[in-house]
Amino acid sequence: MSTSIKLIIQNFGRFLSNMIMPNISIFITWGIMTALFSSTGWCPNSFLEQLISPIIFYLLPLSIGYTGGCLISGTRGGLVGIISTMGIVTNSNVPMLLGSMIVGPISGWIIQFFDKKINKKIKSGFEMLVNNFSIAIIGSILSIISFSIIGPLITYLSYFLGHIIKLITDYNLLPFVSIIIEPAKIFFLNNVINHGFFSPLGVQDILNQHSSIFFLIESNPGPGFGILMAWLFFGTGDLSKSSGSAAIIQLFGGIHEIYFPYVLTKPKLIFSLILGGMTGIFMLTLLHGGLISAASPGSILSILAMTPKGLYFSNIGSIFCSFLVSFISSAVFLQNKIKIYDNKCQDRQKKYKYSLNLEKLNNREKNDNLKSVVYHNIKTIIFACDAGMGSSAMGASILRKKIKEANLMDISVLNLAINLLPKNADLIITHQDLTHRAKKYTTNAQHISLKNFLNHEFYDNLVKNLVQNKIVLKNRKIEKVCTMNRNNADTEFHTFQLSENNILLNQIAENKEEAIKIVGKHLVKQGYVTYNYIDSMLEREKISSTWLGESIALPHGTIESKNFILKTGIMFCQFPKGIRFGENINDIAYLIIGIAAKNNEHVKIVSNLTNALDNKDIIKKLSTTKNIQEVLSLLIN
Numbered sequence: 001m002s003t004s005i006k007l008i009i010q011n012f013g014r015f016l017s018n019m020i021m022p023n024i025s026i027f028i029t030w031g032i033m034t035a036l037f038s039s040t041g042w043c044p045n046s047f048l049e050q051l052i053s054p055i056i057f058y059l060l061p062l063s064i065g066y067t068g069g070c071l072i073s074g075t076r077g078g079l080v081g082i083i084s085t086m087g088i089v090t091n092s093n094v095p096m097l098l099g100s101m102i103v104g105p106i107s108g109w110i111i112q113f114f115d116k117k118i119n120k121k122i123k124s125g126f127e128m129l130v131n132n133f134s135i136a137i138i139g140s141i142l143s144i145i146s147f148s149i150i151g152p153l154i155t156y157l158s159y160f161l162g163h164i165i166k167l168i169t170d171y172n173l174l175p176f177v178s179i180i181i182e183p184a185k186i187f188f189l190n191n192v193i194n195h196g197f198f199s200p201l202g203v204q205d206i207l208n209q210h211s212s213i214f215f216l217i218e219s220n221p222g223p224g225f226g227i228l229m230a231w232l233f234f235g236t237g238d239l240s241k242s243s244g245s246a247a248i249i250q251l252f253g254g255i256h257e258i259y260f261p262y263v264l265t266k267p268k269l270i271f272s273l274i275l276g277g278m279t280g281i282f283m284l285t286l287l288h289g290g291l292i293s294a295a296s297p298g299s300i301l302s303i304l305a306m307t308p309k310g311l312y313f314s315n316i317g318s319i320f321c322s323f324l325v326s327f328i329s330s331a332v333f334l335q336n337k338i339k340i341y342d343n344k345c346q347d348r349q350k351k352y353k354y355s356l357n358l359e360k361l362n363n364r365e366k367n368d369n370l371k372s373v374v375y376h377n378i379k380t381i382i383f384a385c386d387a388g389m390g391s392s393a394m395g396a397s398i399l400r401k402k403i404k405e406a407n408l409m410d411i412s413v414l415n416l417a418i419n420l421l422p423k424n425a426d427l428i429i430t431h432q433d434l435t436h437r438a439k440k441y442t443t444n445a446q447h448i449s450l451k452n453f454l455n456h457e458f459y460d461n462l463v464k465n466l467v468q469n470k471i472v473l474k475n476r477k478i479e480k481v482c483t484m485n486r487n488n489a490d491t492e493f494h495t496f497q498l499s500e501n502n503i504l505l506n507q508i509a510e511n512k513e514e515a516i517k518i519v520g521k522h523l524v525k526q527g528y529v530t531y532n533y534i535d536s537m538l539e540r541e542k543i544s545s546t547w548l549g550e551s552i553a554l555p556h557g558t559i560e561s562k563n564f565i566l567k568t569g570i571m572f573c574q575f576p577k578g579i580r581f582g583e584n585i586n587d588i589a590y591l592i593i594g595i596a597a598k599n600n601e602h603v604k605i606v607s608n609l610t611n612a613l614d615n616k617d618i619i620k621k622l623s624t625t626k627n628i629q630e631v632l633s634l635l636i637n
Contacts, residue, residue, distance in 0.1 A: 018419065019068045019101050020199055024296045026063055027199065030055045031293025031306050040210055042309055056203060061089045061100040068104025069111070076115070076135060077108030083139030087146030092155050094207065097200040099154035103146055111138055158204055165201065174213070174285060178277030181218060183270055186260050187433060194218040199294045211290030211308050213281070219298035222319040223276030224259040225251050226326025227269055231262050234334040239265060239452065254297025255394055257385060260431070261452045268333045276326030280318045289314030370461055373446050375469035378426045383415045384438050385431065392416065395429060395453040402463045407549060409584055411466065421445075498635060501526055503628050504573040512589075513538060515579045516555045519571050519594035528569035528596040529557075536561030537594070547582035551619055553589035557596070568597045572631065576624060590623035 030052065035041050037048040062082050069081025081104035088099040114134060122130050168174050181193055202214035228247035231240050239262055246258045263269045284290060289311050295302040300319070307315050381399065385392035396415035403411055418438050421428065425445040430438045432449035439447055450458065504522060509515035520534030536557035540546070546555045557564065571594040578588040618634050625631060 015071065015105075016101060016197075017194075018071060018417075019064050019104065021296075022067050023060065023063045024294060026055065026060055027294040028296070028306075030060070031291070034292050035306070035308060040309065056095050058089055060203075061085055061096040064097060065100040065104035065107070068101060069108035072105050072108025073112040073115070076111050076131070078104075079135050080107040080111045080139045080142065081105075083107075083135075084142035084146050087143035087148075088151035088154060091147045091151040094155055094158045095203045096151070096154060097203050098158065099146075099150060101200070102154070103142070103150060107139070107142055110142065111135070114138065161201070162204060162208075165205070169285065172282075172285065175278040175281040177217070178274050178281060182223065182273040182277045185218065185256065186263050186270065186273075190218060190256055194294070194296070194298075202291075202294065206292070209290075211292055211311060213284045213290040215291035215294050215306065216284060216289065216303065216315065216318075217277075217281060219254075219295045219303065220277065220280045220319055220322055221251050221254070221256065221298055221300055221303075222280050222322030223273045223326040224256050226276055226323040226328075227259050227262055227272060227330050229323075230272075230327050230330030230334055234331045235262075238455065238457075242452065242455070249394065251300050253394075254295075254299030254302060256298055257431070258394070258453060260433075264433075264451070266333065269330055272326045272329040272333060275329050276322040279325040280322030283318035283321045284314065287314035287317060289318050291315070370448070370458075370465055373427065373448065373465070375465055378446075378466065378469075379411060380425055381411060381413045381427045381429065382421065382425050383413070383429050384418045384421055385415075385434060392430075395450070398453075398456070399429075399459050399462070402459050403466075406463050406467050408463070408466055409549075409582075409587075498570070498572075498632065500628050500632070502570055502572055503631050504571065505626060505628060505631070507573050507575050508577065509575060509579055512541065512553070512579050512581050515553075515573070515575060515589075515592055516541060516594075519555060519573050519592055522571045522573070523569065523594050523596050526569055526571070528565065528567055530564045530566065533557050533561055533564040533596060536564060545582050545587075547587050547589060549582075549587075550616065551578075551588065551590045551623060553579070553581040553592045555592065555594055565596045570595050572635070574623065574625075574631075591619065 033048070033052050033055070036043050037045040038052060039046075039049065062085050065085025066078040066082040069077035069079070069084075071077075073080075081100075084103045084107040085096070085100045088103055089096045092099070111134070118130065118134075184190075184193060198214040198218055202212040205212040205214055225247055228243045228250060231243035232247065235243060243262065246262070249255055250258050263273065290308075291303065291306040292308045293306050295306045303315060303319070304312070381403075383392035383396040383399070392415035396413050400413040403413055418430070418434060418441060421438060421441040423442060423444065425442050427446045427448065428438050428442055429448045429450060431453070432451055435447055435449045448462075452458075504518075507515070507518055509518060516537050517534060520529070520537050523529045523533065524531055537555050540558045540561075541555060543558070545553075547553050573592045573594065575590055575592060578590050579592065581587055581589040581592075622631060622634060
């Protein structure tokens with residue numbers, strides 16, 4: 001499949017699934033209420049059962065029609081879409097999910113076309129009138145067309161598809177759809193298949209019986225779980241080490257994308273997925289299994305929640321059989337890959353060299369991937385996938401934790417669907433098969449491609465590069481400022497000597513304003529500033545926090561406060577209980593250094609203390625010591 005055709009299929013399928021996925025919670029609501037209150041449910045209730053039918057016949061189609069219109073033309077498209085959809089749901093005795101997926105986008109395109117034609121042609125003061133009446137008139141026309149023409153056509157089409165599906169089922173051909181489904185999933189078409197095709201088919205199917213097999217064809221976690229467990233016991237290299245945790249995430253978290261890299265690394269494993277998928281569908285057909293609504297995500301927990309009473313054995317049995325077939329066949333493929341020669345010694349040597357070369361190749365690729373990134377001024381890192389909820393959410397969660405541990409609080413880590421990527425993103429991380437799509441939405445952003453979202457070495461190296469870049473920029477900034485002021489510094493600084501009078505230990509304050517006042521009063525007491533300088537320090541803090549990080553704050557006055565400075569000096573104050581200085585709750589300062597300096601001398605003062613302040617062990621000692629002489633020795637040395 002060429003890249004262009006693959007991209008067209010992905011974009012079309014993504015558009016279909018994007019109409020369904022925002023409304024998945026309504027599917028689940030319908031499934032829960034059906035499982036509980038229907039005549040065959042856990043708690044049959046004829047009164048509450050009346051809520052079930054309107055959800056599937058009205059609420060879901062109208063919501064999908066609105067979503068489809070919004071995807072094309074925002075809120076105006078959504079409003080026309082929901083009006084048009086009302087026409088097809090009124091003149092039909094089948095759920096109009098398929099019809100709403102057609103009418104909604106068409107309505108969006110029509111209102112978009114209308115808006116372009118009248119753009120800048122409406123006289124001032126008539127905008128609201130035109131906007132409201134255009135939606136009403138176009139929506140009415142489309143609703144009538146939907147009621148009289150589109151609705152009946154979709155009804156006949158639904159009956160025709162139902163007849164085709166019945167023939168396929170009667171002739172036991174349904175398992176063979178795995179030949180198409182499983183390879184397509186590997187190319188990130190899983191959401192397209194499940195939400196774009198099988199969910200509407202499942203809704204149509206469930207009207208004729210208590211459950212539908214279509215809700216469990218794509219969402220079955222058995223084949224993927226079998227692949228990952230085979231990698232755990234018979235695989236080699238980094239993927240084998242991470243397969244155990246990946247298996248847990250895939251089975252209980254429902255993130256199927258996590259096993260895609262394991263299959264793409266060993267393409268023969270696609271056959272294991274197909275065999276496992278065929279087995280699962282065959283067992284579901286044989287045991288008459290199925291779900292009462294869509295299971296999203298495809299977690300074993302979601303599947304159990306959507307399993308009707310009496311079908312637990314059928315569903316669990318089919319999932320287990322698909323797992324077993326996938327596991328056994330994957331183990332065979334993985335073992336055959338290892339046994340290249342008959343001689344065991346030669347085989348081990350070959351395997352070792354192959355693994356070593358592969359590891360070097362992967363490391364080189366990962367390093368080149370990271371080296372190509374310019375880390376300057378990266379403030380937002382976005383993980384993107386097809387839906388923005390599976391692999392991207394997992395990758396963002398891992399990196400977000402490591403970013404926090406590295407104290408890179410100024411960097412935000414997000415996860416989004418590819419089609420929702422902002423144009424001003426700094427760094428985009430995607431699976432290598434999705435990077436080309438992401439680049440179409442964010443041409444100015446930097447991009448990194450991943451094969452495995454559980455590759456912790458990648459995250460560690462990325463954070464390491466971000467930290468090193470931050471240190472380099474900080475040092476360059478200090479060096480530049482120091483160079484600019486080296487010849488202009490007042491000779492008064494060179495005569496300034498840090499003494500016991502400049503150090504205060506075991507201070508207590510309720511908040512940073514009170515702490516600044518304590519520091520300021522001692523600057524006044526030592527003859528460095530006038531009382532007006534204290535107000536200037538408080539004013540400076542309102543402009544932006546003087547929190548430096550690493551438990552240190554550096555309060556000082558505004559530019560206009562130079563006249564309040566009598567001579568250069570500092571006050572080193574220790575607050576053992578800590579004072580919150582930054583915007584975040586963890587931005588606690590234990591060391592508050594008040595500065596008063598003329599001619600930008602504070603830069604030179606801070607640079608003289610850099611060696612001490614850059615050492616976490618020394619900072620910890622300075623934050624807890626009760627000995628002023630120890631403070632002097634640590635700062636001066």
